[in-house]
Amino acid sequence: MTLRTYIVSRILLTIPMIFILLTTVFLIMRVLPGDPVLLHFEKMENPALIAEMRIRLGLDKPLPVQYVDYLIGLFRGDLGKSMQDYSSVGQQVFSAFPATLELAIFSMAIAVLIGVLLGVESSKAYNSPKDHLIRVFGIVTYAIPVFFLGMILQMIFGVGLHWLPIGGRTYQTMVPTGLNIGSLHFSTGLYTVDSLLEGNIVKFGTSLKYLFLPSLTLGLALCGIFVRLTRSNMFETLRLDFVTAAKARGLKDSTVTYSYALRNAFLPVLTMMGLQFALLLGGAVLTETTFSWPGLGRYLIDRINFRDYTAIQGVVVVFGLFVSLVSLGIDLLYAYLDPRIRL
């Protein structure tokens, strides 16, 4: 199988995956007790108005018709209108998605950085107190609830030291505008990137300041698995012949560890990064609440409470696409690094 065939087949596999995911969510939401129409009528009930609202939300139609309508809209790129505030779900989802994406990228970077570095150190100091300490750290960060860890960090860096903000993404005057050249305007929604595009280092610093605690929280919560994985893989790799040969050639210890051994031991870590992205999005829901981070996770929770079917479906589609894309990217990278995968 060539790399191109592999890419095409992976993309084609993504379509039924999203379709199954969407169908499942569509059905589950409608089976769950709770009616989005009734939630518009907390303090009064007028049967005529309730019937009118049901028509307005498209819930008067038979279920298969609702499903087909939704799919047709989806193929047109329309995620529908919110059943709670009638806003465009597409607009809402894409206004919140950059915040979640930025948090996910930084968290994953922190998780991998801490996880791999500690995993390497742990494997090199196998069975020593340092190794035990790192293993305990990995287990504790993996086991500790993410909101609790977030609150501890808020107490230390926000309330105690006053170094970092408690919550939010930035403040009004510090929202970066992105690249502006004449009438050309381009922004990604990622504040760190947009502030650099704008060339405003103060805004970049402010964005990082707000991003640091939530990313660290989520990164720490995820790093445990990378510590353990890197440790076990490095432990085996460091004992292989090519590492001994490299050492025998008189190469520096750090070169042998990071350029030779880690390159080989990194492949399973890469796979795990793909799998952890889905978990990371789940963790982001709690982190976003703890740090008042205006992302997609908070939006999802909010909409579940309102039984906002269209909004929930919209978020799930975007989450599904995102995880699929990341997974595809990781697989392609893997295929590139290890040609055996295409055989």
Added chain:
Amino acid sequence: MFAVTKMNLNDAKAIGKVAIAGVLIVVVIIAGVVGYYFYQTQNPPLKDRLIMGTTDSVESCLDPARAYDFFGFEIIQSLGSPLVEYKAGSTGSVDDIIPALATSWEVSADGLTWTFNLRQGVMFASEREFTANDVKYTFDRGIGIADPDGAFVGVGVGDIIDSVTVVSKYVVKFQLKIPFAAFLSLMAFQACYIVDPEYAPMAGSSWSIDDVVLYEDGNSRGSNPMGLGPYNLKSWTRVAGKDTEMTLEANPLYWNSVGGYPKTKNITINFYADSSGLALAMTAGDIDVAFRQLSTTDITAMKSNHDLKVWEGTGAFIQYLCMQQKNAPFNNAKIRQAVAAAIDRSSLVDTVFQGQAEKLYSMIPLGMFGHTEAFESLGDPNYTRTRELLAELGYNENNKLTFTLWYETSGHYPQSPQQALVLKSSLEESGVISVNLESRDWAAYRTARQEEIMQAYILGWYPDYIDPDDYIFPFVHSSGGSWIHHNYANPEMDKLIEWARGNTTSTARQSLYAQIQDLMVQDTAIIPLYQGGAYAVSKTNVDGIYLDITQNWRHWLVYAIQ
């Protein structure tokens, strides 16, 4: 020697003059310093900007035709003005209603016609003069749009007001469909704040739900139809239907700016996802004021923090226990009375709310005109009475009255699971009642209420207009209370409520509400549980916070000393 002495005398005179001048200068300086000190103490320089923190968010929009949430109303009343308003610190009495855009008013003998004389020379922020046409426009619009999500439909404004007529440029007349004693309170309600027609136009040939003014990213002026209030909306950012930051700026054209309002020229509002985030921000000093919703634990902790000031006021939020009266066992008033007698409100208030709530013995809250302690007569708790009442119906220790108590779990009401546990324990303490607990998230709970499958269930109420009618009519009137689905109906009760609604004499209304509350105890149609407290926390240099039963958060009165 002589010459020297003479010179010395001259010198002495000169020195004396200098000394006197020096003393005078010192006295003047001291007087100046002291005067300045007293001036500063009496008129300290105020901060130009306040930062507020909240866990609330505008639920839908800032259009009075649709907005129907606490925070939306809080902002509407900062951006707009009503015909009349409650004075700060009000107990909700009609005597506390003071002129706002209307300077005086009169009601016809039959209670069906209200005429308001309007303040002259009032300008919208858009620099257009406010007239009677704007009042008519506002009410025609709200009633015409008839948004099911909005308070015009929720309260039934269209069922009360028949028409609004412009008598002259500064006189407007309301013709009512029914005599409605709480009409002035209704006029002070945020849904009745005057809109600027320029920012609330009609798109088609008649009013429709699509005419509601919605949030528009990057356009705060176009995102609200107000314009007669103490503030203008300088900026408003929302991401995925939740506010992230809002700034208010003093409206230089505010009709009451001559009174020195607003005291703080700029207000920034920061939004937090949960109460712990808000509490941490307050403790860290990131914000000047935290209002809604701090947890009871956080408030208790903050009371002992010397860097913070905890503001405590009367809350208007109440919670109550409903019973499904179409089926056994609650189709029997004696059983409902037995349950009411076995409720230990002290335990509820002290255990669940750490004393930050009040025991409630009437649906009309404490501190409101017409309140009586009617339900106290059943006991608090009086287990002997519970046992006696149930014994008459054959229930005892071996044959307990068993029912299921439902509560919601998504934070729609404060600490519902804890409330349910305390109620279960309190009821079972009688020895003759056994309670099973069942829970749902709010959406499922709401459906269960409509399906009438819950035997006993806890609900809560934030008032609309501040009047006993808003705590009685929607609960125990056969038509007004149909949304609760507890199937209570008593023609005598309906008659009393309708009389109280239509009677504009305070004494007569007081007497009618006393009768209504007595009848509520007799029927035990619904059991009041507690009245929530109102709490805000601020830095110690903040003042001007009023937490009264009207629930109005008056941004324009709050200030901080520099």
